[in-house]
Amino acid sequence: MTVIAEVISPGLMTTLQDLGRPGMRHLGVPLSGAADPLSLALTNSAIGNAPDAAGLECTLKGLTLRFKSAASFALGGADMKAMLNNEPLDLYLPHHAQAGDVLGLGSTRTGARAYIAFEGGLKGEDFLGSCSTYIPAALGGHKGRALTAGDAIVSAGLPVASPQDIPVTLRPNIAHDFFLRALPGPEATQFSEGSLTDFFTTGWTVGRRADRMGVQITGEALSLQETPPMASSPVFPGTIQRPPDGKPFLLLCDAQTVGGYPRIAQVIAADLHLAGQMRPGDRIWFQKSSAEAACEIAQQRASFYGGFFPGGFFR
Amino acid sequence: MNAFSCSVTPFGENGWLATLSGGDMVTRALAANAAADALRCLQGVTDAVAGVESLVLRFRPEELPAGDARKKLESALKKSATQTASPGPAIDIPVCYGGEHGPDFEALCEKLSITHDQLIALHSSQLYRVLTVGFAPGFAYLGPLPFALQTERLSTPRTHVPSGSVGVAGAMTGVYALASPGGWPLIGRTPKKLFDPHGAEPFLFSAGAAVRFRPIDEDAFNTFKAETT
Numbered sequence: 001m002t003v004i005a006e007v008i009s010p011g012l013m014t015t016l017q018d019l020g021r022p023g024m025r026h027l028g029v030p031l032s033g034a035a036d037p038l039s040l041a042l043t044n045s046a047i048g049n050a051p052d053a054a055g056l057e058c059t060l061k062g063l064t065l066r067f068k069s070a071a072s073f074a075l076g077g078a079d080m081k082a083m084l085n086n087e088p089l090d091l092y093l094p095h096h097a098q099a100g101d102v103l104g105l106g107s108t109r110t111g112a113r114a115y116i117a118f119e120g121g122l123k124g125e126d127f128l129g130s131c132s133t134y135i136p137a138a139l140g141g142h143k144g145r146a147l148t149a150g151d152a153i154v155s156a157g158l159p160v161a162s163p164q165d166i167p168v169t170l171r172p173n174i175a176h177d178f179f180l181r182a183l184p185g186p187e188a189t190q191f192s193e194g195s196l197t198d199f200f201t202t203g204w205t206v207g208r209r210a211d212r213m214g215v216q217i218t219g220e221a222l223s224l225q226e227t228p229p230m231a232s233s234p235v236f237p238g239t240i241q242r243p244p245d246g247k248p249f250l251l252l253c254d255a256q257t258v259g260g261y262p263r264i265a266q267v268i269a270a271d272l273h274l275a276g277q278m279r280p281g282d283r284i285w286f287q288k289s290s291a292e293a294a295c296e297i298a299q300q301r302a303s304f305y306g307g308f309f310p311g312g313f314f315r
Numbered sequence: 316m317n318a319f320s321c322s323v324t325p326f327g328e329n330g331w332l333a334t335l336s337g338g339d340m341v342t343r344a345l346a347a348n349a350a351a352d353a354l355r356c357l358q359g360v361t362d363a364v365a366g367v368e369s370l371v372l373r374f375r376p377e378e379l380p381a382g383d384a385r386k387k388l389e390s391a392l393k394k395s396a397t398q399t400a401s402p403g404p405a406i407d408i409p410v411c412y413g414g415e416h417g418p419d420f421e422a423l424c425e426k427l428s429i430t431h432d433q434l435i436a437l438h439s440s441q442l443y444r445v446l447t448v449g450f451a452p453g454f455a456y457l458g459p460l461p462f463a464l465q466t467e468r469l470s471t472p473r474t475h476v477p478s479g480s481v482g483v484a485g486a487m488t489g490v491y492a493l494a495s496p497g498g499w500p501l502i503g504r505t506p507k508k509l510f511d512p513h514g515a516e517p518f519l520f521s522a523g524a525a526v527r528f529r530p531i532d533e534d535a536f537n538t539f540k541a542e543t544t
Contacts (some may be wrong), residue, residue, distance in 0.1 A: 023362055025366045026351055026355065026448075028449045030451075127512050137452050137510065183327055185336075186324050208400070232450070233368050238327065256449070256451055258366050258449040266327035266330075271363045294328030295376055
């Protein structure tokens with residue numbers, strides 16, 4: 001067990017995340033994992049890890065840590081102006097630290113989450129095959145919680161390949177405007193015609209709540225036709241529900257497994273990683289897509305990233 | 316015969332949603348769960364998740380084409396409709412009703428025009444079935460709730476519901492396994508742990524299991540809590 005580093009200050013919320021627990025929703029267990037899984041996977045590739053190795057996810061304001069042993073790492077996702085002993089660091093490149101070196105991340109004004117991948121991956125508490133932190137149930141990661149000062153960051157000692165060059169064109173483009181393609185959801189027909197049209201044509205704004213469970217979206221409230229209340233039914237990351245306040249709510253990685261609110265749309269799998277970088281005030285447009293188009297996009301995406309994720313990443 | 320019918324609609328690019336109607340709630344819920352369990356074993360299936368009267372099947376189209384997935388879903392539901400699995404022994408859930416543990420207990424008695432003892436007797440004499448698990452790890456939707464206890468959700472959900480809180484909503488009752496926000500009126504609380512990620516058996520409930528609530532007093536609640544934590 002190699003302690004890589006010690007947390008000096010944890011930032012706003014820093015958790016251990018891998019690519020989560022897919023296929024466990026029938027147990028009531030959410031996906032969890034990186035909110036922006038593409039950025040974590042590419043950051044892992046940049047240091048030679050498998051795409052699903054566990055790393056750190058920093059939210060809005062990053063952590064500061066002191067290395068306890070020599071280690072290699074890479075940074076990705078939102079740019080938090082990381083410094084190693086006051087030397088600025090580039091994203092998606094391997095960096096090397098010695099014991100005693102200090103890595104400090106600042107805040108980000110564009111995007112919400114930065115990722116740090118350490119060579120060999122990080123060790124966390126396993127639950128159902130993943131060490132992703134799921135704070136509501138206090139499971140995974142470091143004691144099921146966000147990191148605090150004094151916590152040890154421990155290497156998983158996984159085998160590594162040579163670091164990969166991540167061309168700029170493959171890096172997620174993180175900005176303040178988001179275009180997400182989505183399919184009408186199972187209850188789309190329960191919305192008034194005007195609301196459904198508005199949903200896919202007008203611009204929306206990310207509300208004050210934008211966390212790992214989901215993103216509140218503000219704009220004109222969506223109105224429903226007279227419909228009976230629905231029984232709790234499965235929801236997934238990417239499902240857009242309409243709670244009683246009429247504001248759409250886009251579910252993300254930590255979302256509950258079933259919900260009782262009408263589902264107006266489902267964001268296509270290939271675009272969902274973008275939602276992990278949304279911050280309050282950002283703008284969103286939903287573009288209506290079809291199942292055929294979504295499958296084609298998924299195939300293109302898989303071949304685009306084929307060299308990095310041969311096992312297929314966008315599922 | 317508890318016949319139900321089902322309608323199938325697309326859910327996302329690689330998913331089908333089946334919604335069950337007709338028949339009784341336990342039959343529908345258990346059929347959805349039995350079908351989900353069967354479908355989960357098939358090549359190309361990424362998720363098979365049951366709701367209270369619905370089932371979502373998600374798949375990898377390169378391994379299981381959408382048309383085939385739909386057929387598998389429909390035939391699994393047809394097959395599960397005729398299954399009548401009997402539950403094992405009832406899971407015992409001790410509950411301290413009312414007081415600080417059931418902040419909506421008084422108001423509910425008043426609204427339903429029943430006494431404290433009647434509410435406790437009605438809630439604890441019924442043998443419930445786990446309709447489905449979900450929402451959060453360890454949460455089980457239980458039914459059917461006696462008609463005399465049926466009520467709607469709170470108009471404003473609580474931001475914090477303590478773990479173990481017992482709630483009612485519509486024809487269902489349930490226990491909040493984790494502290495979370497919640498909109499179900501709360502009538503009591505169990506000291507029993509419903510989800511333990513570090514245990515050999517993390518989940519107490521599974522779909523179809525029988526459950527019975529047993530009234531306990533404050534002292535028994537505290538003793539149980541002290542012994543198990």
